Amino acid sequence: MDLDELYQDIILDHYKNPHNFGEGGPQCTNVELDNPVCGDHIKLMIFVDHGGIVKDVKFTGSGCAISVASASIMTDEIKGKKISEVKVILDDVLQAMRGQKAPETLDEHGDLIALKGVVKFPVRVKCATLAWHAIKDAIEKIEQQR
Amino acid sequence: MHIATAEKKSFKVSDLIDIDKIRNDFPILQETFLSAKGSYKQLIYFDNAASTQKPRQVLDAIRFYYEHQNANVHRAIHKLGERATQAYESSRQKVADFINAGSVKEVVFTRGTTEAINLVASSWGRKFIQPGDEILLSEMEHHSNLIPWQLLSHEKQAKLRFIPITGEEGRLDLSTFDNLLNEKTRILAITNMSNVFGTINPVRGLIQKAHERGIPVLLDGAQAVPHLPTDVQELDCDFLAFSGHKMCGPTGIGVLYGKEKYLEEMEPYQGGGEMISSVWLAKATWNEIPYKFEAGTPNMAGAIGLASAINYLNEIGMEKITTYEQKMTTYALAKMREIEEMRIYGNAAERGGVISFYLGKIHPHDIAQFLDSEGIAVRAGHHCAQPTMRKLGITATTRASLYFYNTFSEIDTFIDNLRKAREYFGYGS
Numbered sequence: 069m070d071l072d073e074l075y076q077d078i079i080l081d082h083y084k085n086p087h088n089f090g091e092g093g094p095q096c097t098n099v100e101l102d103n104p105v106c107g108d109h110i111k112l113m114i115f116v117d118h119g120g121i122v123k124d125v126k127f128t129g130s131g132c133a134i135s136v137a138s139a140s141i142m143t144d145e146i147k148g149k150k151i152s153e154v155k156v157i158l159d160d161v162l163q164a165m166r167g168q169k170a171p172e173t174l175d176e177h178g179d180l181i182a183l184k185g186v187v188k189f190p191v192r193v194k195c196a197t198l199a200w201h202a203i204k205d206a207i208e209k210i211e212q213q214r
Numbered sequence: 215m216h217i218a219t220a221e222k223k224s225f226k227v228s229d230l231i232d233i234d235k236i237r238n239d240f241p242i243l244q245e246t247f248l249s250a251k252g253s254y255k256q257l258i259y260f261d262n263a264a265s266t267q268k269p270r271q272v273l274d275a276i277r278f279y280y281e282h283q284n285a286n287v288h289r290a291i292h293k294l295g296e297r298a299t300q301a302y303e304s305s306r307q308k309v310a311d312f313i314n315a316g317s318v319k320e321v322v323f324t325r326g327t328t329e330a331i332n333l334v335a336s337s338w339g340r341k342f343i344q345p346g347d348e349i350l351l352s353e354m355e356h357h358s359n360l361i362p363w364q365l366l367s368h369e370k371q372a373k374l375r376f377i378p379i380t381g382e383e384g385r386l387d388l389s390t391f392d393n394l395l396n397e398k399t400r401i402l403a404i405t406n407m408s409n410v411f412g413t414i415n416p417v418r419g420l421i422q423k424a425h426e427r428g429i430p431v432l433l434d435g436a437q438a439v440p441h442l443p444t445d446v447q448e449l450d451c452d453f454l455a456f457s458g459h460k461m462c463g464p465t466g467i468g469v470l471y472g473k474e475k476y477l478e479e480m481e482p483y484q485g486g487g488e489m490i491s492s493v494w495l496a497k498a499t500w501n502e503i504p505y506k507f508e509a510g511t512p513n514m515a516g517a518i519g520l521a522s523a524i525n526y527l528n529e530i531g532m533e534k535i536t537t538y539e540q541k542m543t544t545y546a547l548a549k550m551r552e553i554e555e556m557r558i559y560g561n562a563a564e565r566g567g568v569i570s571f572y573l574g575k576i577h578p579h580d581i582a583q584f585l586d587s588e589g590i591a592v593r594a595g596h597h598c599a600q601p602t603m604r605k606l607g608i609t610a611t612t613r614a615s616l617y618f619y620n621t622f623s624e625i626d627t628f629i630d631n632l633r634k635a636r637e638y639f640g641y642g643s
Contacts, residue, residue, distance in 0.1 A: 070250030071587040075580075075638070084640045106579050107596060107609025130609070132577035133639065195579065 078182035083133040088143035092126040099206040108135045112202040120151045139199035141179045239269040255589030258624045263615035275522035305521035314445040322504040326468035327436040328358040330455035335362035337480040345371035348398040352377040357598040359434040384411025384560035402431045406438035411560025412568035443532040463523035467516030477503040484509040535618045543567040549629045567616030576639045578612040584635040
């Protein structure tokens, strides 16, 4: 297996300079998740306005290149989108990672294309999906509150 | 660099061990992996603290057992049963001799280190631990020498206390040991060699101090017994737990050594066949030790495989194994320290070939993945020692762990690839 398929340039760029890394504003909903296998940790902060649009999303934490890059790509991808659109992307990612959808499903979603390689490295799927499980939890939390 | 080079040149490997012959004994060491670029990468197995590879002699012994000796042990009135019993019991004698146990009755076969420690926590602990008693452990224990005592302490309202560690150096901080060991302490359970730092703990002195107060000591020998000559009578430990698969034996077999006087006063661990003497519908009496602790059909093939592994280690010689591994470890550490931003966890003078590290800010899983793509097997994670990791303020390390079938040239390849990994993940060139 080719290491470069896993660590594509997009992944390494996001890992070295993660986007939307930092603390979110006071109106944000916060979710924290761990990946006990690696010890990856993510704190996700998201603000969704009353129109259901993701106005702000930030993350902090520590993790491997895959988990940091995945979180960075995720925040880029969902910012400015409607929650209903985010859910579609979320389903695509989680199902592609579980092998329930073709990896090519990710081609339509910007830098997410770089996560395609992870599918071939089953032990790293958990790293790639941590941020996505965090956003899933955050959406549930927001919907319960409203 | 100079130290390392000098170290390498100061002796000839062939004066110590016949490394080519040894490597030929291990079929799996010939494995190669096809890389993405179309070249084959030879396996470099540096995950020996987790499990070791098996020489052909061990595999043959297990096969021979199933082809020529297999039947249930004890009480069989047929030839195969006799052979199986003889092979199983001579394996017990082999283990007793290997650790210099005073009597073969002191050797109990278990599934591994974990079961051996659980056996003591359950059979000895439940009988002798009272509310308010203290169980003394250290902050560098593997979960297998922590959780059984947690379970016992919850059940008995006993208190766990811990000998602290010095941080990144990975040594025991013994400055408060005399206070930790007090009139409430009922047992000291501690690792002989750390599976995170490689530190060889000064257990002889700790055992002496515990014994001055009449406190028994259990040693977790999972890492020590495969790599260091072990003499339980000289150590004077009361219990010693270790695993077959970490010393070239098969999985699913391990050993609890226990002094006769302790084993005699302990209750059985599990109930079933073999562990009884006479059984009525409402009561039973127990078999003599060690059978009292071996309920059910034992792992005969495992015990025979372990005895064969011991034969193999003895043929090379445990002293030679220790010396060779220490020379490799010194060499590897010196080479690793030349790499910028290399942080090594574990810096004790007395140490084995278990090397935990962090390179720059690169996550251990990324390092391990990179090395894997070059055929190098290391471990990344918390190494079943989450409290130890927490104390160090990290969640994981990368760990390379050596055995006598590894080579200096494998270490060179490993070092080259650490440098490449550093570049790959964006740390200069």
